[in-house]
Amino acid sequence: MMNAYHSLTERFKRLSRLEHLSAIAGWDMQTMMPSGGSQARGEALAELSVMHHEILTQSSTGEWLDRAAQESLDDDQRANLTEMQRHYTDAALLPAELVEAKALAGSRCEQAWRQQRIDNDWHGFKQNLKPVVELSRQEAKLRAAVQGSTPYDALLNLYEPGMTSEQLDTLFGDLTQWLPELLQQVVASQPPLPALPATRIFPISQQKALAETVMQLLDFDVTQGRLDVSAHPFCGGVPSDVRITTRYDSAEFLSALMGVIHETGHARYEQNLPKHWAGQPIGLARSTAIHESQSLFMEMQLGRSQPFLQRIHPLICQHLTAANALSLNDLVRQVQHVSPGLIRVDADEVSYPAHIILRYEIERSLINGEVEVEDIPELWDDKMQRYLGLSTAGNYRDGCMQDIHWTDGSFGYFPTYTLGAMYAAQLFNAMQTQLPKVHEAIKIGDFTPVFQWLNDNIWCHGSRYPVNTLIRQATGEILNPRWFKQHLQHRYLGR
Template structure:
């Protein structure tokens, strides 16, 4: 009875999904609610959930059921896609043996801890031995997965964050950005220098008022507080589950603008999670497709929509009403100029959308070289400084603002960085397609009407879940696979238009 096998797999994967969801809520709690003294116990809880999830995923029973269900001709398209995602998850998890998984996990934890010290001291040499121990384990994982999946090692790592992602498709896109962005940046900086800085205002802006404003925009965009929350954490994120989406921000009493835009960014992630296909909840086919589309949804809301003149024309009066502000600094145009400020800097997370790709391209190059062994860990700080000089013309004065700034790598995450910029590019391509498909979209945004856009995203992206590949979803939604053209056009229009 092949269909019985498929049904058994559904049950099995629903249990795995419940464990994943439990871990997501515990992770959210750790970042928002947990007293510091709970850290040790929480690490144990998360580790046990992860290990149980892994052993359920790799079990012999799953392997046998996958074989049996593969012969099931009665499956419809979504069931077949679901089965493929189950197989993918099983193969990915089974590619590496339990001892290797544990060794990598231990080395990552040790390296992450050393990185915290190293960053505090701004001294790469503190973390160097740990990273030297970690990189070969990551490489071994990449090679084991590459063998199981029939991929290049780097692509096998990408597969964890962006299923179907391939360096061969990333390279030409990043090459195009490498050509287009430097002259664009020069032109933007000249233009900005001519215009002078936008008018400034001064705080304080009470946190309760900032929160109220953020909630107002979240609701307007369609965030459903019956199925979600907004809280505070040191590093903003979107967590939880599709039926219980939890986004966070951090407030600065002296400037409401970063938290506001941060919340709008996370709201983009949240709308994606919430829009995943409800009838397939708890099954792999209902998961978010990957980090490229996830990041595209947050950046579409933040960069394409909320930093636009249209949105800020709608937002400015609400912002003024919230804080009781008046004068030129509170006009939509001043907010727009603030949010469109471009400035090459050393820190990725503070970068604007014109310079952000350079940060990613640097990391993409370096992580590939580290894994290939053509760059030694010991040479990382030098290679970093050289890359920053080449790409943005600035040199980090210390390790903290250089190769120690990001947690990735030190916690074992290689193959993650490209998804940020691929997401920005996908955001531009999707928004461009939405504007073509729905005339009057921009005018609607200026009037605070987001339903046509959100409905389009639900239909073409969110509700697709993992039923198709990122490439297929993009082709169906925009008429072509991912390329940098819409993104470059967007940057030219916004910053030089």
């Protein structure tokens, strides 16, 4: 007779196949699908999530989990079982009707938001956002009751298992102590942006060829992935077929290029997840913040560093006719320029955390019932003034309506961006300490030891260890914001 653990692995393999289809159909929706296909696609994807929820929460899953806990398992199997239990509990505690209602309200809000944002229509948007917040609060309460946490923390845990508001308050509290001043210092002391080249057309075909060359340099495996175009860049697909996207602007090439480096960081994590655990929860990426740490390691730690820019400078000059006279020095100044602005996705790495802390504070209060949707614009403006010295009064489009995350109820996601930035700095620092010669290798354009280190310390482990264990094994300590501070001081103030 098949033991319960084995039955569970079969069930989770089946679920992973549904996730495969969802990933590919979702990627297609963002990159290939003509407009007329959206309704049928939305329905097909919703049907798939309902079936996924049905299969995962069958009563036999719960029974097998109980029985498997008594079976003789090795450490890996036990870690896999822990992840299975987590996915099951996360899904089973929600009634199917709430899952469906939230999906529908989120989809409605997101669809309307695309135009409402353009129209700066806060009044229209908030009508759709209210039910999303209401349903998210219901979800949070149900989750919190099981976890014994605050409602917000229960949502945060969906993205970052084990993380709490209390820890975030400490981490982000630390940041708010020194970051605003550091930002001011950088802005005051940095050289002015170099004048742009007279000819400023960078044909998409040239940018694409450059992007693919840089992906190759970063060991992206083209037999197991693709690069395409979408309105909002992302990394999707499945580990054996990773789909990354970018968007090109023929008047400016750095945004697409740095975006590709960022998504390649996500992609290499996915491509190097443990193949012998494929289709099992233990074979998945550890968490949203760890995923983001890999993209930011590649983009911020490596990609925007002087030695890396030195390596790709000739490639840029070679591929882009209009940039063939760009000096290395001007390239570095462009890539490392700091300029606080209204838009999160355009922010440099020094101002970025301010955007995140602001959103974290608002969404936590919102989910915990301390503020209402009506209060968001004023809170947003207050915090923008405080953290970045900028006003968004009346400008909803570039203020609280700029992001997609809240429209479909992804509360708890935002903090993972800045957690990822801090993890990335800590990992890069640990790698440099453990591999004294890595700096020399990077300088001559040999990134092999960098990727080997990431593989051995992060990628190959999948979800084998909790986040804190994973990070302690890799760096000797749990998350410590000092490495992020040190990185920013070093890069932007030369300390």
